Amino acid sequence: MLLVKIATRNRYTNDTSLGAYNFAFQSARKHNGEIYMSLSGHVAFVTGASQGIGRACAVKLAARGATVAVAARNQEKLNELVREIETIGGKGATFPLDVTDEEQIKSAIKSAIAQFEKIDILVNNAGVTRDQLIMRMKRADWDAVLQTNLTSAYLCTQAVSSSMLKQRWGRIINIASVFGQMGQAGQANYSASKAGLIGFTMAVARELGSRNITCNAIAPGFIETAMTEVLGEEFKQNAAKQIPLGRVGTVEDVANAVAFLASDEASYITGHVLNVNGGMLMG
Numbered sequence: 001m002l003l004v005k006i007a008t009r010n011r012y013t014n015d016t017s018l019g020a021y022n023f024a025f026q027s028a029r030k031h032n033g034e035i036y037m038s039l040s041g042h043v044a045f046v047t048g049a050s051q052g053i054g055r056a057c058a059v060k061l062a063a064r065g066a067t068v069a070v071a072a073r074n075q076e077k078l079n080e081l082v083r084e085i086e087t088i089g090g091k092g093a094t095f096p097l098d099v100t101d102e103e104q105i106k107s108a109i110k111s112a113i114a115q116f117e118k119i120d121i122l123v124n125n126a127g128v129t130r131d132q133l134i135m136r137m138k139r140a141d142w143d144a145v146l147q148t149n150l151t152s153a154y155l156c157t158q159a160v161s162s163s164m165l166k167q168r169w170g171r172i173i174n175i176a177s178v179f180g181q182m183g184q185a186g187q188a189n190y191s192a193s194k195a196g197l198i199g200f201t202m203a204v205a206r207e208l209g210s211r212n213i214t215c216n217a218i219a220p221g222f223i224e225t226a227m228t229e230v231l232g233e234e235f236k237q238n239a240a241k242q243i244p245l246g247r248v249g250t251v252e253d254v255a256n257a258v259a260f261l262a263s264d265e266a267s268y269i270t271g272h273v274l275n276v277n278g279g280m281l282m283g
């Protein structure tokens with residue numbers, strides 16, 4: 001099945017409503033008053049935060065107490081996101097960047113560290129699709145997807161690693177995909193980038209583990225965002241029928257997994273690929 005190229009647009013689902021995030025903040029507390037999964041005192045840097053999964057992750061991390069540096073190309077959407085983070089009592093700042101530009105990555109991360117003194121949670125989430133059958137896939141579309149989805153993760157990880165090493169604490173979370181695990185026709189570039197991200201995750205986990213830095217990947221299945229919206233309602237309903245949990249995923253489903261992997265409760269988990277796919281792929 002050929003997935004077509006998706007024109008991204010701002011999309012704001014009920015799952016990212018203020019009410020949902022206020023609930024997320026509440027849910028960071030146990031009934032007896034003990035706080036768990038708190039990210040208070042931590043600084044997170046989230047790429048691709050202007051919409052979709054990245055946006056939900058940024059708000060969720062802020063709701064759990066982290067200061068969040070939000071990065072993407074669309075400055076207006078980032079501003080709006082920081083306003084929302086502040087509305088729920090969180091702290092955030094915008095770092096506009098194009099992740100295909102090495103200098104912009106270095107400079108944005110340098111600025112974030114200068115402003116917040118450290119980055120100890122990195123979410124490599126920025127991603128694109130440029131779908132085409134392999135016979136027709138243009139080199140430019142291969143390169144764009146690999147650069148945005150994979151090379152950017154290498155560059156961001158490298159740029160934050162000295163901050164994490166210095167404090168001997170870090171969380172690197174890479175947003176991969178179920179198609180990096182099983183492949184998808186029409187998405188050789190995308191599947192390769194996500195499979196590469198999974199290998200990258202395991203290598204970094206081995207390298208940085210002795211310094212108390214974990215590196216994990218999340219492999220979402222079909223999540224309702226601008227990236228999948230173009231596939232249409234019929235496609236979505238058919239996809240849901242193939243999913244054991246009987247529904248497509250929400251950005252909240254992914255953000256919950258990110259918040260968990262960023263927390264102290266996940267301190268003995270590294271090099272793992274966490275499926276957030278409703279059972280679409282198991283094992």
Ligand SMILES: NC(=O)c1ccc[n+]([C@@H]2O[C@H](COP(=O)([O-])OP(=O)(O)OC[C@H]3O[C@@H](n4cnc5c(N)ncnc54)[C@H](OP(=O)(O)O)[C@@H]3O)[C@@H](O)[C@H]2O)c1
Nearest residue numbers: 048050051052053072073074098099126127177223225227
């Ligand atoms: N939706 C799904 O079903 C699904 C499933 C598995 C994995 N994923 C992965 O989840 C991640 C987020 O996807 P999504 O569904 O939330 O997609 P989305 O709504 O299209 O969001 C993509 C985000 O990436 C940013 N981005 C793209 N190119 C960029 C660049 N060159 N520089 C900086 N930022 C860039 C976009 O921001 P700007 O345009 O403002 O730069 C946007 O914030 C991606 O890595 C995707 O592969 C999604």
